[in-house]
Amino acid sequence: MSTGEVSRVLGDVWKWMLGWGVLTIIVGVLVLVWPGESVNVASVLFGVYLLLSGIAEVAFAFTLDTSGGSRVLLFITGALSIVLGVFAFRHFSEGSAVLLLAIWIGVAFIYYGVTEIAIAFAYPLLPGRGSYVFVGILSVIAGVVVLLWPFDSIDVLALVVGIWLVVIGLSQVVSAFRARGVSKEIERDVRQVTGSGG
Numbered sequence: 001m002s003t004g005e006v007s008r009v010l011g012d013v014w015k016w017m018l019g020w021g022v023l024t025i026i027v028g029v030l031v032l033v034w035p036g037e038s039v040n041v042a043s044v045l046f047g048v049y050l051l052l053s054g055i056a057e058v059a060f061a062f063t064l065d066t067s068g069g070s071r072v073l074l075f076i077t078g079a080l081s082i083v084l085g086v087f088a089f090r091h092f093s094e095g096s097a098v099l100l101l102a103i104w105i106g107v108a109f110i111y112y113g114v115t116e117i118a119i120a121f122a123y124p125l126l127p128g129r130g131s132y133v134f135v136g137i138l139s140v141i142a143g144v145v146v147l148l149w150p151f152d153s154i155d156v157l158a159l160v161v162g163i164w165l166v167v168i169g170l171s172q173v174v175s176a177f178r179a180r181g182v183s184k185e186i187e188r189d190v191r192q193v194t195g196s197g198g
Contacts, residue, residue, distance in 0.1 A: 017179055018176035028165025032158065046105055050112075054077075058079065070122045080111065084111065102151050102157055116133070145164075
């Protein structure tokens with residue numbers, strides 16, 4: 001991939017990252033503001049989040065100019081995210097709802113975190129790779145907390161999940177602006193080299 005192509009890809013990536021971070025914050029706030037309506041509301045919100053994440057990763061698999069292995073990784077993680085998202089739309093029985101939802105959300109958090117870390121190591125030219133690792137570690141910790149915490153109500157579960165989503169979303173927004181800065185620097189360097197060469 002040439003420097004110019006890298007610049008173009010990074011210019012697209014930071015917009016995806018920013019949109020995804022904002023969406024994550026919105027979902028987190030909705031879960032915090034609307035915790036007690038029903039287990040199904042929280043499940044559907046998180047399902048939408050995972051579906052959009054999976055669709056974005058599958059789109060990256062076909063649009064980013066990268067190696068075949070990286071494309072396969074993105075496609076598989078995107079497809080798994082879509083499957084987890086679809087699973088979220090099933091109705092949990094009220095008796096075991098909090099426990100089942102906590103297990104499902106915890107697994108989804110851990111999966112998402114591992115995916116972020118894998119992407120950071122799969123793409124050496126990715127700007128803010130440290131931010132991807134940081135967000136991934138945050139998400140894994142969130143998943144472990146949700147799995148190990150003895151939740152006794154949907155309100156407590158929603159509070160913990162909502163806070164984690166907002167924190168992860170803010171981290172993604174920061175990463176997006178860092179990626180934008182790197183993209184602009186590369187564009188400047190390309191213009192300088194092109195100008196001096198011509």
